[in-house]
Amino acid sequence: MARKPQTRNPEQTKARILKAARDEFALKGLGGARVDVISRRAGIQKRMMYHYFGNKEALFQIVIEHEYTRFREAEAALEIERQDPVEALKKLVAFTWDYYIAHPEFITLVNSENLHKARHLKASSVLRPVNETFVDRMRALLKRGEASGQFRKGVDAVQLLITLSGVNYHYLTNQFTGEIVYGRKLMTKAARDERLAFNIETILRLVCKEGVM
Amino acid sequence: MARKPQTRNPEQTKARILKAARDEFALKGLGGARVDVISRRAGIQKRMMYHYFGNKEALFQIVIEHEYTRFREAEAALEIERQDPVEALKKLVAFTWDYYIAHPEFITLVNSENLHKARHLKASSVLRPVNETFVDRMRALLKRGEASGQFRKGVDAVQLLITLSGVNYHYLTNQFTGEIVYGRKLMTKAARDERLAFNIETILRLVCKEGVM
DNA sequence: CTAGTATAAATAACTATCTGGTTATTTCAA
DNA sequence: TTGAAATAACCAGATAGTTATTTATACTAG
Structure with missing residues (x-):
């Protein structure tokens, strides 16, 4: 059921995740940061974060x-x-x-x-x-x-x-x-x-x- | 169904909550601290924290x-x-x-x-x-x-x-x-x-x- | 001094929502 | 045509906060 997948661009996807993660971690700390917020801010599926980085701590x-x-x-x-x-x-x-x-x-x-x-x-x-x-x-x-x-x-x-x-x-x-x-x-x-x-x-x-x- | 309630002692109860809260907040930060952990460490019912302090932030x-x-x-x-x-x-x-x-x-x-x-x-x-x-x-x-x-x-x-x-x-x-x-x-x-x-x-x-x- | 009672203190059980992480599937591009 | 990239939908456990109930104690009337 996946529709309109973003044009494939792993480097950009990773970079956007990193930027969003940096901002969210900086704003709330590791404990207060939310994976869902990071993925939303990055404009990517949460699954991609787990794909490229493993988990919240590794990120x-x-x-x-x-x-x-x-x-x-x-x-x-x-x-x-x-x-x-x-x-x-x-x-x-x-x-x-x-x-x-x-x-x-x-x-x-x-x-x-x-x-x-x-x-x-x-x-x-x-x-x-x-x-x-x-x-x-x-x-x-x-x-x-x-x-x-x-x-x-x-x-x-x-x-x-x-x-x-x-x-x-x-x-x-x-x-x-x-x-x-x-x-x-x-x-x-x-x-x-x-x-x-x-x-x-x-x-x-x-x-x-x-x-x- | 409440059994064996602790001898009534509001001052002690409040003090125990505060001490447990201080330790948990210090250890994990506001975002990482858990209300359940605080109440467990204080040896009180979580309900009492809400009774005396209102909510996590007020605490x-x-x-x-x-x-x-x-x-x-x-x-x-x-x-x-x-x-x-x-x-x-x-x-x-x-x-x-x-x-x-x-x-x-x-x-x-x-x-x-x-x-x-x-x-x-x-x-x-x-x-x-x-x-x-x-x-x-x-x-x-x-x-x-x-x-x-x-x-x-x-x-x-x-x-x-x-x-x-x-x-x-x-x-x-x-x-x-x-x-x-x-x-x-x-x-x-x-x-x-x-x-x-x-x-x-x-x-x-x-x-x-x-x-x- | 005692039995009754009002009330604050304490307990137990519950819930709606959130959360990190996963499974199953589709799609683009080489 | 095939493998990596992306999507959608899901889940079990956690989480802040609530509801319903019981009980210890201080106070009061007799």
């Missing part, structure tokens, strides 16, 4: 692998290696901030994954190389800054990366409770600009020698 | 109001007003860190509330006074530090509070993806101690004048 895993990879690739494209260390650091903070703002779904997906104790990423092997070069890039930057006399010695790359991510990420992911707790609009243009400047200053004060900033 | 609202209030009360009990500004700041960072570690459910509940754009807290009026005094306390501390010559001028209390919360909160809520991304154990005793020290340094460098730390 979630692909989505989060995708989003992580996309983020790291964009970050690598910055080529901070070639720039003055202080400028590179500023640029990295601003990039992270802008990326989170441009891709709010990345943040909610990562939150959801952490609620599930990263069980999907643990089962994945895609990200290991990507992340290693990511940490290595920061180590190299710190070393360059130390050599040039601009950075203090002994700053740990991982701690710094967590803090760099954290000051940006936390402001955005907790913006809704934040507006209530602090009694202030947090996402106006002015508020966002102010926050980015504050975050850059936080990171520079942590890394730079006195008088360099 | 969630009460839970999160509770947890927020508890946190602010603990923080107020620190009495940072009376201490040396630098010591007070250190103590506040350490308190926040310790509280988050001791109450991981607080973090996941706040995350869940943010996923839902703080719609439950918006509908609540309980927290306004609590939060105002919270921000005021930081303003007073900054002013004292400026007066004593230990702190820089012009540091914004709200930005500082968000960063203080953020560097602690983010490390913990993202610990699971963090261990994968950074390829390092993050929750051993040594790792936790190292992170607390790093966070204290981050905040002090942001606030203190040169040479004070």
Whole structure:
């Protein structure tokens, strides 16, 4: 009884499922997302999702692998290696901030994954190389800054990366409770600009020698 | 056909529901939590939850109001007003860190509330006074530090509070993806101690004048 | 002090709908 | 003509919320 089947196009079908899944997972979390909603939003039969991805959890895993990879690739494209260390650091903070703002779904997906104790990423092997070069890039930057006399010695790359991510990420992911707790609009243009400047200053004060900033 | 009803004790019944709800919401989020699981864990009939709290969302609202209030009360009990500004700041960072570690459910509940754009807290009026005094306390501390010559001028209390919360909160809520991304154990005793020290340094460098730390 | 009674607390059983996943079938394109 | 791609219809178990009923306790009248 199947009528008017969509012109066959497996790549497009898969892509539409992934996009719809990303949006629904980002909006409701893994637990709140509904397979029926995903298939409706994708404009495909639910059966096709099971055909291409297996089940809801496997779909979630692909989505989060995708989003992580996309983020790291964009970050690598910055080529901070070639720039003055202080400028590179500023640029990295601003990039992270802008990326989170441009891709709010990345943040909610990562939150959801952490609620599930990263069980999907643990089962994945895609990200290991990507992340290693990511940490290595920061180590190299710190070393360059130390050599040039601009950075203090002994700053740990991982701690710094967590803090760099954290000051940006936390402001955005907790913006809704934040507006209530602090009694202030947090996402106006002015508020966002102010926050980015504050975050850059936080990171520079942590890394730079006195008088360099 | 009702047999062996529990000895009547509405306060205890309500308390047991709240505790079970807090645990289940913290573990699965609002979307993933199941009313049946809550009632089973509380050892009560599901009907009683609906009797005392109305529905799942109203129950969630009460839970999160509770947890927020508890946190602010603990923080107020620190009495940072009376201490040396630098010591007070250190103590506040350490308190926040310790509280988050001791109450991981607080973090996941706040995350869940943010996923839902703080719609439950918006509908609540309980927290306004609590939060105002919270921000005021930081303003007073900054002013004292400026007066004593230990702190820089012009540091914004709200930005500082968000960063203080953020560097602690983010490390913990993202610990699971963090261990994968950074390829390092993050929750051993040594790792936790190292992170607390790093966070204290981050905040002090942001606030203190040169040479004070 | 006691028997009766009103009422809130608690229980049991139920339901309409939702949900992730499946079976059976058709259709397009190489 | 054949195999992958797409569709339609279905299902068992779960899920939030309800209805109907029973029972413990506080209170009251005698």
